[in-house]
Amino acid sequence: MVTEDGAKNLVEEHGVSVVLGPRRISRIAEALHESETEPVIDISFVWALPPYDISAPYISGVSAYVTVMQGCSNSCSYCVVPSRRGAAQSKPLRQIIDEIKLLETKGYKEVILLGQNISYFGIDKPDTPRLIDLLEIIESESRISRIRFVTSHPAFIDDKFIERLSKLRRVMPNIHLPIQSGSNRILKAMRRGYSSERFLELVRAFRNGNENFTINTDFIAGYDGETPADHCETLELIEKAELDGAYAFPYSERNGTRAALTNNENSIPIIERKKRCKEILDKVKKVALERRKRDIGRSVEVLIEAPGVGRSEGNINVEFEGGRSNEFGIVKIKEVSSFAMCGELEDNCLQEDGIEK
Numbered sequence: 389m390v391t392e393d394g395a396k397n398l399v400e401e402h403g404v405s406v407v408l409g410p411r412r413i414s415r416i417a418e419a420l421h422e423s424e425t426e427p428v429i430d431i432s433f434v435w436a437l438p439p440y441d442i443s444a445p446y447i448s449g450v451s452a453y454v455t456v457m458q459g460c461s462n463s464c465s466y467c468v469v470p471s472r473r474g475a476a477q478s479k480p481l482r483q484i485i486d487e488i489k490l491l492e493t494k495g496y497k498e499v500i501l502l503g504q505n506i507s508y509f510g511i512d513k514p515d516t517p518r519l520i521d522l523l524e525i526i527e528s529e530s531r532i533s534r535i536r537f538v539t540s541h542p543a544f545i546d547d548k549f550i551e552r553l554s555k556l557r558r559v560m561p562n563i564h565l566p567i568q569s570g571s572n573r574i575l576k577a578m579r580r581g582y583s584s585e586r587f588l589e590l591v592r593a594f595r596n597g598n599e600n601f602t603i604n605t606d607f608i609a610g611y612d613g614e615t616p617a618d619h620c621e622t623l624e625l626i627e628k629a630e631l632d633g634a635y636a637f638p639y640s641e642r643n644g645t646r647a648a649l650t651n652n653e654n655s656i657p658i659i660e661r662k663k664r665c666k667e668i669l670d671k672v673k674k675v676a677l678e679r680r681k682r683d684i685g686r687s688v689e690v691l692i693e694a695p696g697v698g699r700s701e702g703n704i705n706v707e708f709e710g711g712r713s714n715e716f717g718i719v720k721i722k723e724v725s726s727f728a729m730c731g732e733l734e735d736n737c738l739q740e741d742g743i744e745k
């Protein structure tokens with residue numbers, strides 16, 4: 389995000405008439421009108437909420453993203469988000485519900501709730517429901533068929549959350565839960581606020597009673613000071629957690645972060661970071677394949693995004709012949725790869741409990 393001085397430079401030296409921060413984008417029309425008389429600089433961290441004629445960002449004719457919060461109040465050593473986007477700020481409950489109901493009228497079957505750390509939802513405002521309350525309210529007040537949420541933080545999830553989540557039928561059995569490292573020493577250096585043991589406890593709790601609950605995560609490979617032993621602990625965690633998927637990235641220093649301000653002589657060579665990243669992804673691919681093999685012969689519910697393509701409740705890509713877009717079908721799985729499945733469409737256009745699926 390541009391600084392105040394940077395914004396003034398854009399206006400004075402480059403003739404820019406409007407400079408808006410990421411939380412002020414909804415003011416674009418108003419700002420353009422104001423700029424007819426004088427340049428507009430508005431880079432406040434205060435969230436300028438859009439009016440109620442909401443237009444959600446769609447990702448397909450089937451699913452839509454719904455932003456429920458912006459910013460982050462954590463202090464992870466490597467992350468630039470809090471300084472660039474400000475502290476966490478939750479969107480008002482009624483606006484979220486109105487947005488989802490609008491999507492219903494447009495025929496969307498799935499909503500994906502977005503937040504940098506969505507597990508923090510409501511903590512910034514005492515009168516705002518927490519994330520699990522929000523999920524329960526959405527399921528109670530809307531008829532949307534599938535509900536997902538990203539991205540979660542292990543330090544903000546407890547057993548009570550998981551217990552209540554397990555009772556929600558339209559919140560999908562899938563979570564993106566970034567761990568970043570399997571080494572407790574590195575997790576402490578990253579200021580993540582949990583241990584690898586706690587992460588594994590959460591994995592077991594999510595899958596308690598539903599072994600098909602899918603779990604994806606993120607890893608940072610080659611963080612400053614990471615030893616070969618630390619890296620091995622990450623590879624071991626992947627096997628213990630039986631992950632369904634993961635993103636992994638070589639560590640990259642960000643200016644202004646706590647990690648960048650530390651004069652660390654233990655920086656890992658970029659070649660080694662990339663090597664460790666590949667080893668992580670290879671391990672995830674191997675483990676995920678074993679998870680998918682269990683699905684062979686199963687019949688899974690699929691939300692069809694286009695003829696022949698859809699996603700399971702666990703957010704696994706599924707391929708088959710036929711089907712109609714924006715409807716649900718049952719696919720019997722015949723073949724699998726690490727991150728996808730292929731099968732035969734057995735039934736199309738399902739309906740359950742009065743909710744068209």
